Each structure stands twice: as C-alpha cells, then as structure tokens.
Amino acid sequence: MTPESKPLLTLDGVCVAYRHQEVVHDVSLDVAAGEVVALIGPSGAGKSSLLRAINFLEPPSKGRILLEGVEVGGSRRTLDALRRDVGMVFQSFNLFPHLTALQNVMLAPEHTLGLPREQARERAMRQLTHVGLAERADAKPGKCSGGQQQRIAIARALAMEPKVMLFDEPTSALDPELGAEVLATMRTLAGEGMTMVVVTHEMHFAEDVADRVVFMADGHVVEENSAGKLMRDPQHPRTQRFLNAVRGR
Amino acid sequence: MSTLNEWQDYLPDYLDGLKVTLRLTGVSLAGGLPLGLLLALAMTARRRTVRWPAILLVEIGRGAPALVVLYFVYYGLPQLDLTWSSFVCAAIALGFTTAAYTADIFRAGINSIPVGHREACQALGLSHGQELRLVVLPQAIRVVIPPLIGFCILLYQGTSLAFAVSVPELLSRAYSQASITYQFTSTLVLAGLVYAAISLSAVALMRARWPGRTASVTDVEPPGEGLARTTEVTHAP
Ligand SMILES: Nc1ncnc2c1ncn2[C@@H]1O[C@H](COP(=O)(O)OP(=O)(O)OP(=O)(O)O)[C@@H](O)[C@H]1O
Ligand SMILES: [Mg+2]
Numbered sequence: 001m002t003p004e005s006k007p008l009l010t011l012d013g014v015c016v017a018y019r020h021q022e023v024v025h026d027v028s029l030d031v032a033a034g035e036v037v038a039l040i041g042p043s044g045a046g047k048s049s050l051l052r053a054i055n056f057l058e059p060p061s062k063g064r065i066l067l068e069g070v071e072v073g074g075s076r077r078t079l080d081a082l083r084r085d086v087g088m089v090f091q092s093f094n095l096f097p098h099l100t101a102l103q104n105v106m107l108a109p110e111h112t113l114g115l116p117r118e119q120a121r122e123r124a125m126r127q128l129t130h131v132g133l134a135e136r137a138d139a140k141p142g143k144c145s146g147g148q149q150q151r152i153a154i155a156r157a158l159a160m161e162p163k164v165m166l167f168d169e170p171t172s173a174l175d176p177e178l179g180a181e182v183l184a185t186m187r188t189l190a191g192e193g194m195t196m197v198v199v200t201h202e203m204h205f206a207e208d209v210a211d212r213v214v215f216m217a218d219g220h221v222v223e224e225n226s227a228g229k230l231m232r233d234p235q236h237p238r239t240q241r242f243l244n245a246v247r248g249r
Numbered sequence: 250m251s252t253l254n255e256w257q258d259y260l261p262d263y264l265d266g267l268k269v270t271l272r273l274t275g276v277s278l279a280g281g282l283p284l285g286l287l288l289a290l291a292m293t294a295r296r297r298t299v300r301w302p303a304i305l306l307v308e309i310g311r312g313a314p315a316l317v318v319l320y321f322v323y324y325g326l327p328q329l330d331l332t333w334s335s336f337v338c339a340a341i342a343l344g345f346t347t348a349a350y351t352a353d354i355f356r357a358g359i360n361s362i363p364v365g366h367r368e369a370c371q372a373l374g375l376s377h378g379q380e381l382r383l384v385v386l387p388q389a390i391r392v393v394i395p396p397l398i399g400f401c402i403l404l405y406q407g408t409s410l411a412f413a414v415s416v417p418e419l420l421s422r423a424y425s426q427a428s429i430t431y432q433f434t435s436t437l438v439l440a441g442l443v444y445a446a447i448s449l450s451a452v453a454l455m456r457a458r459w460p461g462r463t464a465s466v467t468d469v470e471p472p473g474e475g476l477a478r479t480t481e482v483t484h485a486p
Contacts, residue, residue: 057368083374094369098387107383108373153369160373
C-alpha cells in the first residue's frame with residue numbers, strides 16, 4: 001500500500017461479542033484497493049467472527065467499519081451499500097439448492113440491484129464463464145462437485161461486482177484436488193486486482209497469493225506483515241509456534 | 250331388507266352430506282392455511298412483540314380441543330352479539346384449529362432451512378422479504394407438503410365435529426337415518442366407508458407422489474439429499 005492511497009476498507013478498533021462474551025478484541029486493519037490479505041490463526045482465534053463483522057453478518061460490538069472512508073452501520077442505506085460492495089464466500093458454499101447455478105448467480109443482480117432479468121442473466125453468465133463453469137449453468141448445485149459448487153458461489157458473489165471479496169475458509173470443506181481448482185480461481189481473481197480478505201488454512205496460498213498476512217490468536221491480532229516476511233520470518237513466538245505446528249503436520 | 254339395499258337408499262343423502270363435509274374442509278383450509286403461514290412467519294420473526302402473540306395463539310389453538318373451540322364460536326360469541334350460521338361457525342372454528350396446527354408445520358419447515366442460506370441472502374444484500382420469498386419458502390414448501398396433506402386428511406375427518414352444531418354434513422346424515430331406522434351399525438359403517446374412501450385415496454395419491462414419506466402431522470423431515478449440503482470440518486491447529 002502506498003502511503004498516499006486511501007484504504008478501501010478500514011477496521012477501526014473492531015470488537016465482536018456473543019452474548020457479552022467478547023471473542024474479537026480491538027482489531028484495526030487497513031486494506032488497500034487491490035490488496036489481498038490472508039487471515040490465519042488457530043481454531044477459535046476469531047477469524048470468522050472478524051470476517052463476518054466486516055459485512056455486518058455479526059455487527060461489531062465496538063469499533064467502526066469504513067468502506068472508502070464512509071462509516072457503515074448508522075443507517076439502512078450504508079448497510080445496503082456495504083452488502084452491495086462486499087461479496088462473501090462461505091466454507092459451506094451456501095448455494096440455494098432449489099435454483100440452478102445460473103439462477104443462483106443472477107438472483108442478487110436481479111433482486112438486490114433491480115437489473116432487468118435479461119441483463120441479470122447476461123451478467124450471471126459472464127461470471128459463470130469467468131470461473132469456468134458456463135457449461136454447468138443449468139445444473140442444480142446438488143449435481144455439481146464440491147469444487148464446482150464453491151466456484152459457483154464465487155461467481156454468485158462476483159455478480160454483484162463487489163469492491164471487496166471476503167472468503168471464509170473456502171477450501172476447507174473440499175478434498176485437496178477440488179480445493180486446488182477453487183484456489184486457482186481465487187488466484188486468477190487476485191491477479192485481476194480484486195481486493196480480497198481470505199481466512200485460510202492454506203499456507204501456500206497465504207504465502208504465494210496474499211500481499212499481507214495477519215496472524216490472529218485468542219481474538220487479538222498477534223502479528224501482521226507482508227506475506228513473505230511473516231511466513232518466513234515470524235517475529236512473535238505465538239506465530240512461530242502456529243506456523244511450525246501447521247507445517248509439521 | 251339387506252344391508253346393501255339399505256345403503257343404496259341412504260347413499261344419495263350421504264353424498265349430499267359428503268358435499269357439505271368437503272365444502273367445510275375446503276373453506277377451513279382456505280382460511281386456515283394462509284393464516285397458518287402468517288402465524289409461522291410471525292413465530293419465526295426476530296421481534297419479540299411479533300413472536301409472542303403468535304406463539305400464544307398457536308398454543309391455544311393446539312391446546313384447546315377443536316370441539317371446545319367450536320362450542321366457543323357457536324355458543325360463546327353470540328353472547329358478544331356475534332351470530333353466524335352453524336356452517337360459518339364450524340368453518341371459523343376449524344379454520345382456527347387448522348391455522349394453529351399448520352403454523353407449527355410451516356414453522357418447522359422454515360426452521361429446516363440452513364442458517365447459512367439466510368446469511369448468504371443477507372450477504373447478497375437481499376431484503377428480509379426477498380430472502381423469505383425467493384429462498385426460504387420455496388425450499389420449505391417441499392418439506393411441509395407431506396405433513397400438510399396428513400393434516401388435511403385429519404381435518405377432513407375432523408369436520409364430523411360440526412355435527413355437534415348441526416351442520417348437515419356426512420355424519421349428521423348418518424345420524425338422522427339411524428334415528429329413523431335404529432340401524433346404528435349399518436348407517437355408521439356406511440358413513441365410515443365414505444370417510445375412508447376419500448381419506449385413503451388421498452393417502453394413496455400422496456404415497457404415489459412422495460414415496461417413502463409419511464403423512465404424519467408432527468414429523469417434518471429435513472430437506473432431502475442435495476437440499477442441504479453443509480459440511481462441517483474441524484481443523485487441527
Ligand atoms: N454464534 C456464536 N455464538 C457464540 N460463540 C461463538 C459463535 N461463533 C463463534 N463463537 C466463539 O467465538 C470464538 C471465535 O470463533 P470463530 O469461529 O470466529 O473462530 P475461527 O478463528 O474462525 O475458528 P475456526 O478456524 O475454527 O473457524 C470461539 O471461541 C467460538 O466458540
Ligand atoms: Mg472460522
């Protein structure tokens with residue numbers, strides 16, 4: 001991130017709490033346009049909670065989220081804008097099983113953005129082609145492989161033409177071979193300049209694709225650095241322990 | 250006179266009664282099903298002030314015997330200067346009972362949709378109404394149809410309660426025949442056969458359409474394969 005560029009996404013002192021039990025403590029983070037940030041850390045660190053706070057699936061209990069400098073959450077309007085501009089991909093895909101791949105992808109352009117159906121369909125088809133699944137357009141998700149389902153889910157988020165994409169362990173429900181095709185799609189996206197925040201257990205992806213890696217444990221950001229530095233030369237003992245454990249398995 | 254001959258004499262009158270029974274079933278469903286869906290939506294609403302009244306109404310409807318509700322509408326409401334024909338009273342009472350029971354079926358169907366689908370809707374910027382209309386209800390409806398059919402069959406048989414407020418439905422026809430001829434066994438058996446003929450054909454139709462499903466009122470089955478494929482994976486840190 002060049003110093004003068006304004007961050008696209010800003011987390012300012014974000015906390016997340018479930019029933020007064022705070023699980024994410026005071027996280028601040030700037031994400032520049034085009035940047036890929038990997039969020040790593042042990043199970044229960046609060047990675048998913050933080051990611052869900054960004055698009056208000058779990059509204060932050062404290063702190064602020066800013067998108068292009070505008071604070072989100074005060075009004076319905078800023079929340080709608082946030083949901084339009086931030087796409088999300090889930091670990092369990094969450095495709096709508098009663099709709100075809102194409103219908104899944106065109107749903108939000110048609111109903112959230114209010115595009116005419118034909119235009120929504122075209123846009124959806126373009127995104128399915130983008131993730132290499134044009135020929136699965138009329139298939140129900142249940143008839144697609146896990147890797148295909150996750151790529152359809154990526155196309156569904158992309159069809160909103162978001163400014164930021166959030167990924168919550170997009171490959172961990174998949175066996176390695178199918179995970180690889182999803183990672184390839186994400187790599188392409190990153191190459192095209194998409195701004196991405198990715199919670200991942202794929203250390204290779206973090207190392208090769210991410211510009212920056214943020215290591216979280218116990219609800220805190222323990223260490224963050226450029227991907228090369230953090231992965232090769234972690235400073236904090238907690239980070240070292242985690243990376244050794246992950247690589248040692 | 251043989252039983253069969255007797256039955257031949259009764260049958261036209263019974264079929265008139267059957268028409269009333271079917272009409273009462275239809276009207277009760279026409280009022281009760283939409284109300285049941287509304288109650289289910291209210292029961293699953295986020296706001297407590299919407300949820301609690303709906304839950305209360307459903308618990309009353311399920312808790313009170315249908316006959317008590319029927320007597321309440323027929324004898325109780327006129328004291329408040331609300332008087333209707335016995336058919337309308339029966340339709341109101343059975344419609345209310347239908348709403349209460351089917352609300353619970355609809356609610357179970359709505360709750361069977363994985364939370365992740367709703368979160369995906371929110372992440373895509375869909376409104377709460379769009380989420381229900383486009384994603385939740387189309388999936389829930391497939392889950393609730395078999396138990397709903399089960400309930401319809403029970404309701405059809407339950408319309409015989411309307412006999413108590415002298416709606417001229419099937420059972421009341423049988424009863425008036427019996428009070429003339431004193432042939433209680435044969436008149437009631439014929440009435441039973443007419444009820445059964447309709448119920449059993451409905452069950453058979455349902456079995457043909459949804460093999461392997463039961464028409465139980467209380468079981469709402471989770472969405473079938475392909476409907477909900479969420480995968481939970483835990484990681485070694
Ligand atoms: N809906 C919830 N209600 C209550 N507590 C929750 C909820 N979701 C998560 N938690 C708790 O919050 C903490 C952080 O969970 P979170 O899912 O954010 O961690 P994570 O880093 O994503 O872990 P994982 O790698 O296992 O996905 C955990 O202690 C978890 O038990
Ligand atoms: Mg998680």
